[in-house]
Amino acid sequence: MAQPPPGGAPQPPYLHSMPASVLEDFCQKMDCLSDYDWMRFASYVITDQTELRKIKCMEKTGISITRELMWWWGVRLATVQQLLELLQGLQLYRAAQVILDWVSVSNISNSAKVPLESPKQESTPWYPAENEIGPSPDLPYICVSTAPNSVSGGILYSLPYPQPPPEDLMNSLQSNPPLSLSVKPCGSSRPRQEMLADLPSGSLLWTQEEVINATNGFSEENRINEGIFAEVYKGQRHNVVYVIKRLKEMECTSQNSIQRFFHTEVQMCFRCCHINILQLVGFSLENGYHCLIYPFMDNGSLEDRLQSQVDPTPLTWEKRIMISIGLIRAIQYLHNFGILHGNVKSSNVLLDENFTPKLGHSGLRLYSMEKKSDYAVMKTKILQASLTYLPEDLVRHGHLTQKIDIFGCGIVLAEMLTGTKAMDEGRTPIYLKDVITDEIQTAKECSCSKHKTFENLAAKEICCKYLDRKVGHFPAEIAVHFATAICICLRKKNPDITEVHEMMEMAERKIRDHSILEGSTFSGFSINIPEETDDETASHNSNEDSSKARSLKCSNSSPPLLRDLPPETYNGQMSRVPCESDESSSFVWDPVESSAYGPPSSGCTSPKNATSSHSRSNDEICSSGFQKRNMASNENKNTLEMVPPAERMVPSNNANLDLSCSSKGLAKETSWEIKINDKKKKLMENILLYEEDKLNSSELFESQI
Ligand SMILES: Nc1ncnc2c1ncn2[C@@H]1O[C@H](COP(=O)(O)OP(=O)(O)OP(=O)(O)O)[C@@H](O)[C@H]1O
Numbered sequence: 001m002a003q004p005p006p007g008g009a010p011q012p013p014y015l016h017s018m019p020a021s022v023l024e025d026f027c028q029k030m031d032c033l034s035d036y037d038w039m040r041f042a043s044y045v046i047t048d049q050t051e052l053r054k055i056k057c058m059e060k061t062g063i064s065i066t067r068e069l070m071w072w073w074g075v076r077l078a079t080v081q082q083l084l085e086l087l088q089g090l091q092l093y094r095a096a097q098v099i100l101d102w103v104s105v106s107n108i109s110n111s112a113k114v115p116l117e118s119p120k121q122e123s124t125p126w127y128p129a130e131n132e133i134g135p136s137p138d139l140p141y142i143c144v145s146t147a148p149n150s151v152s153g154g155i156l157y158s159l160p161y162p163q164p165p166p167e168d169l170m171n172s173l174q175s176n177p178p179l180s181l182s183v184k185p186c187g188s189s190r191p192r193q194e195m196l197a198d199l200p201s202g203s204l205l206w207t208q209e210e211v212i213n214a215t216n217g218f219s220e221e222n223r224i225n226e227g228i229f230a231e232v233y234k235g236q237r238h239n240v241v242y243v244i245k246r247l248k249e250m251e252c253t254s255q256n257s258i259q260r261f262f263h264t265e266v267q268m269c270f271r272c273c274h275i276n277i278l279q280l281v282g283f284s285l286e287n288g289y290h291c292l293i294y295p296f297m298d299n300g301s302l303e304d305r306l307q308s309q310v311d312p313t314p315l316t317w318e319k320r321i322m323i324s325i326g327l328i329r330a331i332q333y334l335h336n337f338g339i340l341h342g343n344v345k346s347s348n349v350l351l352d353e354n355f356t357p358k359l360g361h362s363g364l365r366l367y368s369m370e371k372k373s374d375y376a377v378m379k380t381k382i383l384q385a386s387l388t389y390l391p392e393d394l395v396r397h398g399h400l401t402q403k404i405d406i407f408g409c410g411i412v413l414a415e416m417l418t419g420t421k422a423m424d425e426g427r428t429p430i431y432l433k434d435v436i437t438d439e440i441q442t443a444k445e446c447s448c449s450k451h452k453t454f455e456n457l458a459a460k461e462i463c464c465k466y467l468d469r470k471v472g473h474f475p476a477e478i479a480v481h482f483a484t485a486i487c488i489c490l491r492k493k494n495p496d497i498t499e500v501h502e503m504m505e506m507a508e509r510k511i512r513d514h515s516i517l518e519g520s521t522f523s524g525f526s527i528n529i530p531e532e533t534d535d536e537t538a539s540h541n542s543n544e545d546s547s548k549a550r551s552l553k554c555s556n557s558s559p560p561l562l563r564d565l566p567p568e569t570y571n572g573q574m575s576r577v578p579c580e581s582d583e584s585s586s587f588v589w590d591p592v593e594s595s596a597y598g599p600p601s602s603g604c605t606s607p608k609n610a611t612s613s614h615s616r617s618n619d620e621i622c623s624s625g626f627q628k629r630n631m632a633s634n635e636n637k638n639t640l641e642m643v644p645p646a647e648r649m650v651p652s653n654n655a656n657l658d659l660s661c662s663s664k665g666l667a668k669e670t671s672w673e674i675k676i677n678d679k680k681k682k683l684m685e686n687i688l689l690y691e692e693d694k695l696n697s698s699e700l701f702e703s704q705i
Pocket residue numbers: 224225226227228229230232243294295296297298300301303304343347348350361364365
């Protein structure tokens with residue numbers, strides 16, 4: 001036992017002072033943990049993956065790997081207190097009890113005593129509060145960077161000792177918990193050692209033979225994808241389907257960078273347990289077989305689903321909103337732990353059988369290139385990949401902050417709202433981020449007021465011009481929430497993920513309300529779907545069916561989008577669908593719905609429009625269309641006030657007519673014959689009151705009984 005120096009402050013008892021018998025007992029308890037638990041424990045002790053691997057490999061020789069680990073830690077002057085805190089944090093109570101027994105018998109310094117009654121959270125959590133987005137000074141990031149002047153490799157050392165997040169936090173994050181495979185969330189209140197029986201029987205560390213067997217010898221048929229740094233295979237072991245990501249061991253990726261990537265990925269996966277984060281379920285470290293193993297996600301990646309040429313059913317708006325919220329929660333969760341993901345993109349958002357999104361594959365893109373000359377093509381690809389989801393200033397200056405994840409999230413949300421690719425070399429501009437930032441910039445220049453107003457204006461323009469037309473009806477108010485969330489993500493200064501979350505939750509609440517209204521009281525509450533008639537074909541049983549029906553209707557009648565036209569027709573510019581031609585747009589700006597967002601936009605044609613590299617002619621058509629539409633709508637507002645959009649906007653006898661963004665559409669609108677059923681009118685009035693928070697939901701429905 002370390003003795004306090006005479007006259008000095010008492011020294012904490014060090015690990016190396018632990019008696020041999022106690023150490024023996026402790027190691028026995030630890031060595032019989034599952035691989036998963038042992039690795040979780042060890043990854044907090046040793047953050048260096050190479051060291052950890054060396055120790056783990058000794059297992060085969062029969063040596064106690066915990067003893068090796070304790071030796072490694074002990075010579076670095078770790079204290080008993082630190083060990084106890086770690087054990088308690090991971091709920092490894094049996095092993096902790098061995099240490100506690102020794103501590104109480106030997107009556108060592110009180111400072112070493114850690115109460116061990118329940119798995120409850122201690123009063124001072126080490127993680128930041130839920131809303132605290134800034135990194136804690138004690139929580140270095142796990143991050144890797146390609147940026148030239150960023151911290152070398154950005155790998156973290158000396159992590160704090162973990163404790164599980166409080167149960168309420170875990171619950172709120174894991175509202176929907178069908179965890180794949182048998183890996184349990186770390187927020188469980190049951191001590192982990194009592195759950196051994198539930199843990200996966202297979203080892204976390206796969207041998208070369210196991211990965212080869214699972215992938216049928218890495219056969220072509222099993223290959224899902226080949227990226228720059230890794231090949232992705234489908235594999236099977238013990239009747240469970242996995243995705244095995246085999247890192248390419250190329251000249252340009254040194255052992256160092258492979259290990260660095262492994263280190264980042266493994267650390268992240270062992271520390272993070274969240275319904276929206278893809279769980280690492282195994283890895284292989286043998287030379288030439290550096291593999292990371294994940295559960296197979298039935299619905300592939302979000303990118304696959306959005307761009308699928310094969311699947312005719314687009315993701316519904318409900319699903320897109322749900323996926324957005326899941327992604328935002330994953331990022332919030334990582335940031336609350338002081339972790340940067342660094343690789344947020346739609347191909348890294350995997351969708352399970354319920355379309356629950358799982359954010360995966362952090363940091364692989366961020367491999368640094370260590371040999372300079374020969375890899376120009378690869379470098380271009382890497383640069384392109386970076387440019388797609390990263391803010392311009394980061395690419396230039398290399399400042400790594402949470403902003404990069406929030407920006408990436410904004411681009412993924414924009415892919416969902418617009419249905420267009422984040423990068424398309426056959427398009428101008430190539431990057432979706434340029435389209436969105438240009439809209440924001442234009443709105444900013446036209447609006448002298450606060451940023452919320454210009455973001456709202458930009459959001460409306462984005463919806464008007466770029467909303468994904470394949471999906472079907474999307475109430476304007478909700479579409480604008482969605483687009484506003486994107487604008488917040490792309491803010492140059494202090495984008496706030498909490499605000500993005502709130503905005504999308506608002507969208508989610510409203511789309512749920514709309515679904516309820518459509519599915520129960522009446523069908524067709526909509527600004528562009530014909531009001532219900534006695535005709536059976538007009539009613540929809542479910543929201544999904546209704547959106548399919550609408551989507552079909554839209555695709556039948558839609559004029560070709562600019563992006564689908566040959567380049568000479570639109571000067572090779574990015575699709576800016578002029579509202580004038582948009583007779584069948586499913587997004588319709590509606591003055592009544594928009595009232596929740598303040599005065600309608602005045603439309604704008606900024607000086608920038610004349611000089612921007614993007615097509616201005618289309619902008620002008622659209623902006624002025626937008627302006628005319630709003631003005632005309634305002635004129636009509638007096639006479640139509642409190643009249644539900646569906647009644648007001650849609651001709652009762654023509655299911656194919658739709659609202660237009662244009663003044664042309666409004667001209668038609670004024671000539672339509674409007675029949676209003678009194679009961680429905682009352683309901684619509686109530687809905688408006690409900691939207692203004694003057695009625696609650698029960699009053700809304702009660703009034704109809
Ligand atoms: N767990 C999984 N389940 C199902 N499909 C997956 C899974 N992981 C990856 N895929 C498929 O493999 C594709 C490529 O995955 P990969 O992780 O290589 O993405 P990438 O964007 O090409 O590269 P990186 O993540 O390395 O930057 C995904 O788009 C998806 O189709």
